[in-house]
Amino acid sequence: MKRSISPLTFLGKIEGLPVAAVLAVLYGVFIITAPMVFSGYRIYMSFLQTVPPVLVCALGLTLVITAGEIDLSFPAVVALSGFIFAWVFKHVNTPWAPWAGFVLALAGGALVGYINGLLVARIHVPSIMATLAAQFFWYGATVLLANGLQLNIKEVIDTTVHTIFVGRIGGIVPAQAFWALGLAVFLWFILNRHKFGEEIMFIGDNAEVARVMGINVEATRIKLFTVNGVIAAFAGLLLTLEINVFYPTQGGGFLLPAMASVFVGGTSIAGGLGSIVGTFFGAYIIGSLEAGIVATTISGYWVQMIVGIVMGASIVLNVAISEGRIGMISNRIRHWGVPAHSNTTGEVSPKDVAASK
Amino acid sequence: MNKHANDLHPETNAPSPQGGPTVVEAAAERHAVRMVNIEKYFGLVCALKNINLQVGRNEIIGLIGDNGAGKSTMVKILTGVFPPTSGEFYIAGQKVDLRTYNVKRAHAHGVETVYQDRSLGEKQVLWRNFFIGREITLPFGFLNVKKEKEIANEIMVNTIGFRGKGITADSGVKLLSGGERQGVAIGRAMYFEAELIILDEPTAALSLKEVRKVLNFVHKIKDGGKACIYISHDIQDVYEISDRFVIMDRGEIVASIAKKEVTLKALDDFLLEYSHGLKDKEGS
Numbered sequence: 001m002k003r004s005i006s007p008l009t010f011l012g013k014i015e016g017l018p019v020a021a022v023l024a025v026l027y028g029v030f031i032i033t034a035p036m037v038f039s040g041y042r043i044y045m046s047f048l049q050t051v052p053p054v055l056v057c058a059l060g061l062t063l064v065i066t067a068g069e070i071d072l073s074f075p076a077v078v079a080l081s082g083f084i085f086a087w088v089f090k091h092v093n094t095p096w097a098p099w100a101g102f103v104l105a106l107a108g109g110a111l112v113g114y115i116n117g118l119l120v121a122r123i124h125v126p127s128i129m130a131t132l133a134a135q136f137f138w139y140g141a142t143v144l145l146a147n148g149l150q151l152n153i154k155e156v157i158d159t160t161v162h163t164i165f166v167g168r169i170g171g172i173v174p175a176q177a178f179w180a181l182g183l184a185v186f187l188w189f190i191l192n193r194h195k196f197g198e199e200i201m202f203i204g205d206n207a208e209v210a211r212v213m214g215i216n217v218e219a220t221r222i223k224l225f226t227v228n229g230v231i232a233a234f235a236g237l238l239l240t241l242e243i244n245v246f247y248p249t250q251g252g253g254f255l256l257p258a259m260a261s262v263f264v265g266g267t268s269i270a271g272g273l274g275s276i277v278g279t280f281f282g283a284y285i286i287g288s289l290e291a292g293i294v295a296t297t298i299s300g301y302w303v304q305m306i307v308g309i310v311m312g313a314s315i316v317l318n319v320a321i322s323e324g325r326i327g328m329i330s331n332r333i334r335h336w337g338v339p340a341h342s343n344t345t346g347e348v349s350p351k352d353v354a355a356s357k
Numbered sequence: 358m359n360k361h362a363n364d365l366h367p368e369t370n371a372p373s374p375q376g377g378p379t380v381v382e383a384a385a386e387r388h389a390v391r392m393v394n395i396e397k398y399f400g401l402v403c404a405l406k407n408i409n410l411q412v413g414r415n416e417i418i419g420l421i422g423d424n425g426a427g428k429s430t431m432v433k434i435l436t437g438v439f440p441p442t443s444g445e446f447y448i449a450g451q452k453v454d455l456r457t458y459n460v461k462r463a464h465a466h467g468v469e470t471v472y473q474d475r476s477l478g479e480k481q482v483l484w485r486n487f488f489i490g491r492e493i494t495l496p497f498g499f500l501n502v503k504k505e506k507e508i509a510n511e512i513m514v515n516t517i518g519f520r521g522k523g524i525t526a527d528s529g530v531k532l533l534s535g536g537e538r539q540g541v542a543i544g545r546a547m548y549f550e551a552e553l554i555i556l557d558e559p560t561a562a563l564s565l566k567e568v569r570k571v572l573n574f575v576h577k578i579k580d581g582g583k584a585c586i587y588i589s590h591d592i593q594d595v596y597e598i599s600d601r602f603v604i605m606d607r608g609e610i611v612a613s614i615a616k617k618e619v620t621l622k623a624l625d626d627f628l629l630e631y632s633h634g635l636k637d638k639e640g641s
Contacts (some may be wrong), residue, residue: 189499193499193500193502194497194498194499194500195492195494195498195499195500196498198485198489198492198500201478201480201481201485202478202481202485202489205478205479205480205481206475206478206479208475209475209476209477209478210478210489211460212436212438212460212470212472212475212476213460213489213490214459214460214461214464214490214491215489215490272478272479272480272481273480
């Protein structure tokens with residue numbers, strides 16, 4: 001079973017490289033097709049402002065998917081945490097109200113995640129069902145608590161919380177981009193260099209192996225969902241602080257882009273392995289596509305289809321590289337022009353053998 | 358290094374991490390494991406009855422029995438998956454506290470298990486597989502990757518004997534054959550100073566050539582001075598490597614025969630006769 005080693009194989013060893021390459025190519029294409037927009041810095045600053053909330057959600061989701069689970073409830077947590085912060089900010093009249101709101105919002109996220117964890121780990125509800133129910137429930141609860149109304153908190157601009165988390169560094173660069181980057185670095189170390197991350201990988205790989213090797217699978221799962229709740233709450237805070245308003249359906253559009261970011265980034269739905277670096281670049285790919293395509297002045301009807309093509313291409317690239325099949329694919333492309341009697345499954349029929357002699 | 362890792366790390370601690378027997382007692386204890394009157398009920402169903410078994414310090418026991426004879430139940434009790442209903446057991450002369458006994462405790466006591474297919478995380482690299490569940494850590498639970506890799510490489514060369522195969526600590530489990538995977542699991546068990554290594558059908562899914570490799574690894578357990586319980590359906594394999602055969606049937610130990618007292622043919626005949634004998638009994 002000897003595999004021919006392609007000179008491109010080493011590319012697969014660098015985490016997230018193919019995704020970063022796709023992002024670079026994408027920006028390259030945009031610079032050529034929409035030079036007016038993409039040669040200035042403003043569009044990039046706008047990405048650094050809009051992508052971080054989805055990116056933060058996607059980072060947490062990467063851990064969950066690596067553990068072989070899924071969490072569909074994070075959009076609801078984005079709404080809930082925004083509500084908690086906005087409510088405390090409006091109704092508590094002390095100088096430290098923003099900080100109290102901030103901490104309580106994170107605590108709210110932790111509570112939602114902890115309940116998800118209990119359902120999944122203790123009662124053994126499959127995570128896709130438990131968190132789907134949770135997403136309806138917590139959106140509902142948020143709408144109820146907020147009476148269906150949005151909360152305008154434009155006074156938040158003058159607080160230190162606002163400056164620290166979503167201020168403009170040097171008057172230009174959105175601070176949330178650095179928070180998202182910092183979180184990505186931190187979670188990379190957690191996943192790849194920490195006991196918790198190793199436990200996540202083994203549970204996603206094979207929970208039975210994890211158990212017989214002495215990992216407390218239940219406790220780790222509960223911890224994981226709780227952490228993801230806190231991360232989603234943080235995303236909700238970044239969003240609410242940035243737009244200075246809470247609205248009950250906020251985060252509703254995050255589910256698919258966040259999941260797309262994770263998969264474009266090369267994390268497999270099968271669990272066991274995950275790429276934080278890939279998710280980081282994946283989120284920027286997903287977050288830049290729409291604005292970029294619109295800027296090229298193609299008709300808006302094309303947007304979804306092109307998004308689909310880019311996603312599909314990066315996922316195929318990821319699968320090919322992670323399985324070390326780059327060489328095989330390039331060989332096949334070379335043979336495509338030849339009408340040989342080789343078949344697509346790669347099986348060798350006696351006729352082929354005879355022909356090769 | 359954190360306290361937990363210290364407890365479990367054989368190079369850095371005394372032989373008995375659980376504050377076990379004094380040196381005198383340990384020397385007097387000739388058994389790696391001693392089970393006394395172990396019984397296990399699942400509801401009203403009796404799975405194990407009156408189990409008394411000693412495994413000597415450098416003895417390889419071949420555990421033989423049909424499906425449902427209670428082999429797996431006994432192994433699960435020893436490895437801390439669930440507790441027995443009654444009875445007690447000792448590991449290296451040290452009584453096991455059954456209320457707190459679990460897989461982690463079993464590891465700390467020196468009971469290691471190699472399963473047919475549950476020993477390694479297949480998508481993970483080898484160094485992670487060596488240390489999963491008892492990582493060498495830096496402060497705050499971060500992994501000491503450099504040290505883990507160093508030790509993993511050393512185990513592979515010195516204990517398992519993967520030489521010149523291009524397999525390193527950074528290789529994925531996927532690159533290994535079935536027999537080599539069991540070799541890794543056995544090497545890991547030996548590194549962690551196991552008192553007793555339990556091999557639960559380690560060759561069930563392997564080709565003949567791979568079975569041969571696994572048997573060679575089991576010989577290394579013997580050479581390394583460890584004790585072992587080897588469970589297999591293949592009488593021939595069991596006969597080759599075991600010092601003693603323990604035969605179970607319907608939750609009871611029905612015979613214990615030393616290898617020197619019996620030939621392979623006689624053992625085979627005995628097992629056949631035994632199952633026929635039972636059938637006759639049922640028939641009458």
